[in-house]
Amino acid sequence: MSRTTDRRWVVPERGNRLVMRFALWLARTVGRRRLEWLLWPVSLYFFVVNAAARRASRAYLQRALRGRYRTGAVLRHMHSFAQAVLDRMFFLQDSTHMPPVRVEGREQLLQTLAAGQGCLLLGAHIGSFEAFRALGRAHTIPLRMLMYRSNLGGATHVLEALDPAYAGLIIPIGEVDTMLRVAESLGKGEIVGILGDRTPDTGRCVPARMLGGDVSIPEGPFRLALATGAPLVLVSAIRAADGVYDIRFEKFDVPYPSSRQGRGAFVQMAVERYVGWMEALCLRHPFAWFNFYDYWKDAP
Template sequence: MGISPGTERARELPQRVARPGGGALQYWGWRAAQATIGRTPAPAAYRIASGLGHAAYWLWPRGRRAMRGNFARVLGTAEGGLVDRVARASLAAYFRYLVDFMRLGNGAARLPRVEGERAFAALDRLLERGRGAVIVCMHYGNWDAGAAFAASRGYPLTVVAEGFGDPRLDALVLGTRERLGMQVIRAERAGPSMVRVLKRNGLLALLIDRPVPGEGVEVEFFGETVEVPAGPARLALATGAALVPVAFRRLDANGERMEVVGDFSIVPCDEARPECVRALTQQVMRVHESFIRERPEQWYMFRAFWRREAAAGATGA
């Protein structure tokens, strides 16, 4: 949810793998991968994806340093063996997520079974208020399959998407989302459209673990200050919409079973003061911290997320 699969992550994958020739090469790479996955039995496709993820971890020094710093903080230890295992598992899980998305896109897969009826019942109660809900996700689990599942149940779900730099790739990826029942808003013209979605009592899905240097709000996350987008909290305060941190966890390696978890108890302040924006964002991040603690390998963060880790990486530490 929130941005196109691979857009943010592609900027973080090795340049020689992800973006060696810009959008055109990404487009042809995506087409080739999707065609190959469409002809490959699902178990084999997921095994290959896992292997590629493990290999990419060792072939990508910059990303490996970033992931080691991130997961050392998440795990509360700098013990190299454990940190490496979780970081490798995260990159392998991300490659499996790409297989999920491509198989859904070419019709080779059905939507996963999603456990968590209590979460949907809680969401229904929130929507009875008539003010919509801002669904706040992270690059965790499989947010796209979760969004598609919610849309299949009739929820009016809108996602905000960034482009890849090639209109053909945009059409492939964003078109897949639309075929899966999501409404897509382009990020460059998202502002008024997002407000309209909420005024119509719709669901607006946003990703919060994105870089916003100098434009976000500082909160504590795993015991260290981090800057994250203030937009979700500001939208909730401006429109009266509910603010709901949500995650869709994978329950198996082949993308057939998922679990939806969320916190539906966050109550916005009455005024859009800076301290209210910060307090609401802190609540959201605290919930996501609990999700990540349970399944850290399902968080896909390939850049240094905290300033201290980023500074250490810049100095080669």
């Protein structure tokens, strides 16, 4: 395990408040379906102006598509991200026009919560976590999100303002009371969600192999699980070809160690399980991965 100062993604997000407000006005005026027609020109614009994202997308897709990479794949990748951002607008607004969802493995989550100790819901920047938040709202599932907040741009703040309760559900990473707030939420039997595929600049990492290359995965989610004793559940929410988001819960079948001496081995096994889960998702849904930076540090 190693300490890292990886700042490739810890920079302010691209996006303009005024542009996002205009997009929200369009969404409310013309509706989600009609606005989808504008996603291709918007994606083409970002394809042209964002060379770093273009290179990172190409480096990733050449791994995920395994020899099936074609011209236009990067533009399709950016279009998938634009679609997810558009859908996020409607998930956050609690609109009757939000995208529909299908759920697999719901019983896995409910059985975990039945123990009364809450759980850590572990996802990645694949698909849309807001789809699960919409499910939680509909079924009164208590959810808080553990998030790294220092790199948020103006566009994200405009989006988050769509849901007045959103800010109260977030536990920022790196604050003095972060662990206390996580423990309080779990003690109430709540879910604490975290996306575990990005490494804060203060984090400790575990090396792993993913899609044929070396990556660094933060050990924080797994150390948090050990510290709290809360069970881990994997979740993904990926937009299918019919426009429905498929939400899937999976058991995190790595047993917790019985002594402190086994914690290091547990973290390594947990990271390998998590990376294997991510890799399988990327191979099945290559255009749903939304880390537009050089994840393997090998983009030309």
